[in-house]
């Protein structure tokens with residue numbers, strides 16, 4: 630499961646506005662990639678272009694040997710079935726129950742019986758931790774639950790590719806941790822290719838196998854997590870470490886005066902690379918690589934303290950933790966009284 634997406638020379642404009650040009654990257658099959666970038670750099674436009682909702686001006690998007698940008702509407706419709714998309718707000722129909730929302734793609738795109746649909750809906754609702762909430766309306770549940778319902782809907786057609794737009798928007802840090810854990814566990818289970826657009830630096834630093842950064846109308850960098858987290862490239866370094874010193878300004882690029890004022894100021898050292906978030910039951914994911922492997926293979930010395938942050942869940946600790954969770958009354962990656970969808974009883 631999971632297919633590679635090879636993007637080459639992709640350019641998108643709206644009238645005279647160039648959103649990004651010459652974007653080239655490969656999303657490896659079955660791996661989790663994250664796309665970052667300051668607001669307005671075209672991350673959502675990139676997702677919509679990948680799924681064929683927007684047409685690029687130039688370039689190709691090759692999946693399974695087919696270039697999406699050259700397909701006729703009927704063939705594009707077929708390729709789109711490979712995708713599941715989770716939009717920012719879950720994009721649920723407000724007047725439908727969660728059950729009907731999740732069942733919607735099955736009723737629209739398949740000839741399955743209502744009994745089969747019910748089985749699949751229950752299975753996916755359980756997968757995202759929403760069993761029992763089928764009869765609720767979107768307006769009656771929290772933002773985190775709406776995202777989970779949107780995720781269940783994105784999963785009903787068993788996608789090979791999951792595109793996720795800002796899953797953490799509007800969520801508190803605990804719910805963000807839960808949804809991140811859910812993505813990692815889900816990736817291990819369904820092995821689809823994930824692309825997550827996020828502004829959350831902690832998510833970007835700990836969840837993905839690969840990170841991309843869109844900036845100033847181009848792709849500044851795309852590659853394995855360790856490559857970007859150890860990078861000294863000014864834009865990458867500034868963004869991934871949420872610093873004010875660097876080329877990125879308040880609105881977009883800093884002007885020459887602002888940069889001159891900064892020259893000579895010493896950059897803070899790169900923080901340690903945190904361990905990657907593992908699955909909650911310790912099972913390895915297809916895209917997972919041993920900590921430090923990329924740095925070792927490329928002769929890069931990671932910042933001191935990397936991969937061993939105190940209190941972090943390194944894989945053996947995670948297995949231990951999963952066992953604790955199985956017996957504890959209050960499950961969740963953060964432990965404590967806050968559950969995935971509300972307070973734990």
Ligand SMILES: Nc1ncnc2c1ncn2[C@@H]1O[C@H](COP(=O)(O)OP(=O)(O)OP(=O)(O)O)[C@@H](O)[C@H]1O
Pocket residue numbers: 643648666667668669670671672673674675
């Ligand atoms: N259909 C459209 N027609 C014209 N311009 C558009 C369209 N969709 C997006 N844009 C423009 O493209 C630019 C990038 O928008 P996009 O929403 O992709 O940015 P983003 O990086 O996802 O931002 P944010 O992080 O704030 O969500 C914006 O200037 C936006 O106004």
